Amino acid sequence: MERITITVEDDLLAEFDQYLSRRNYANRSEGIRDALRHMLSHARDDNADDQQCVGCLSYVYNHQERALSSKLVEKHHSHPDIPAATLHLHIDAEHCMEATILKGSGRQVQSVADEIMSQTGVEYGRLHIIPVK
Missing domain, CATH: 3.30.70.1150 (ACT-like. Chain A, domain 2)
Known part of the structure; x- marks a missing residue:
């Protein structure tokens, strides 16, 4: 697993933290991983039709x-x-x-x-x- 650093606007982070709290996430890392999976699973690429x-x-x-x-x-x-x-x-x-x-x-x-x-x-x-x- 790799550690990364990101910069996020205060308002966006506050909204994200509220979302994580409502959904009972243990921490921000879990929320970010789920967000990335969601984003990547919806990305359309040339292989998606056959996958x-x-x-x-x-x-x-x-x-x-x-x-x-x-x-x-x-x-x-x-x-x-x-x-x-x-x-x-x-x-x-x-x-x-x-x-x-x-x-x-x-x-x-x-x-x-x-x-x-x-x-x-x-x-x-x-x-x-x-x-x-």
Whole structure:
């Protein structure tokens, strides 16, 4: 492990310290390491499309949208090569939220996520990708 020194504005450091306290970090070093991992895991490079990953796709949709529920299920079934597990939550009388875990190459996971998020009636979607070494 290597020791480094950084310079940070007082206001930014105070905000970072508050964040670390709320999240129960033991020290700043742990917080900086997590921040670096997060930043690097989201960096797009030429190899990311082929790298194995797991992705968590969370999306909110209007379940009253005509045939949307069956279209979403069909999207999952049309990719048997990508393991998936879904958690379903009823938000209110019209809206549901699903969190789907996908495993495959970055290209595969992004493709499935795009197919789901682009469906009419899906009101919000976000994909969080974690590389697998």
